[in-house]
Amino acid sequence: xxxxxxxxxxxxxxxxxxxxxxxxxxxxxxxxxxxxxxxxxxxxxxxxxxxxxxxxxxxxxxxxxxxxxxxxxxxxxxxxxxxxxxxxxxxxxxxxxxxxxxxxxxxxxxxxxxxxxxxxxxxx
Ligand code: HEC
Ligand code: HEC
Numbered sequence: 001x002x003x004x005x006x007x008x009x010x011x012x013x014x015x016x017x018x019x020x021x022x023x024x025x026x027x028x029x030x031x032x033x034x035x036x037x038x039x040x041x042x043x044x045x046x047x048x049x050x051x052x053x054x055x056x057x058x059x060x061x062x063x064x065x066x067x068x069x070x071x072x073x074x075x076x077x078x079x080x081x082x083x084x085x086x087x088x089x090x091x092x093x094x095x096x097x098x099x100x101x102x103x104x105x106x107x108x109x110x111x112x113x114x115x116x117x118x119x120x121x122x123x124x
Pocket of ligand 2: 107
């Protein structure tokens with residue numbers, strides 16, 4: 001039985017809704033699919049550290065459509081939780097965030113002489 005599901009507790013649904021697990025399940029599906037359709041084409045990575053004078057002034061930009069060859073689970077929630085999170089080039093150089101793939105082997109490097117700051121990530 002679906003009665004008293006974890007879903008109710010997880011979503012913090014009100015008691016009346018918890019007594020109607022079917023309604024709750026439907027709502028869950030609606031919310032889940034809405035978040036799939038709400039994928040923003042481009043996401044701005046928040047700046048967490050002051051950029052030095054010679055660094056590009058703009059925050060990095062991530063493009064979902066440039067990565068459409070991947071399933072969502074390739075990145076969410078392992079490499080990127082579904083909330084915007086800032087990170088630095090040092091993090092990427094340690095193989096985290098974009099650096100999990102942009103290490104110069106799987107994908108073009110995120111740091112170093114071969115990285116292309118302006119045409120790839122630091123677009124205005
Ligand atoms: C190649 C990696 C990658 C793939 C694949 C990917 N995403 Fe993302 N997604 C990101 C990154 C990076 C961000 C920005 C996260 C951050 O700032 O920490 C993001 C952000 C998001 C956000 C939050 C946007 C906001 O406004 O904060 C949603 C929603 C999202 N992704 C949904 C999806 C869905 C659904 C799929 C599959 C269709 C998907 N993503 C596939 C990397 C990816
Ligand atoms: C799951 C692996 C993965 C992750 C994580 C990932 N990428 Fe990519 N990305 C790729 C691959 C693979 C390509 C295609 C490379 C090619 O075409 O040679 C690509 C292509 C790109 C491109 C276009 C090629 C270029 O260098 O101009 C940009 C820009 C880009 N990624 C930015 C990012 C940013 C910014 C992040 C982190 C917020 C990120 N990617 C995270 C795998 C990934």
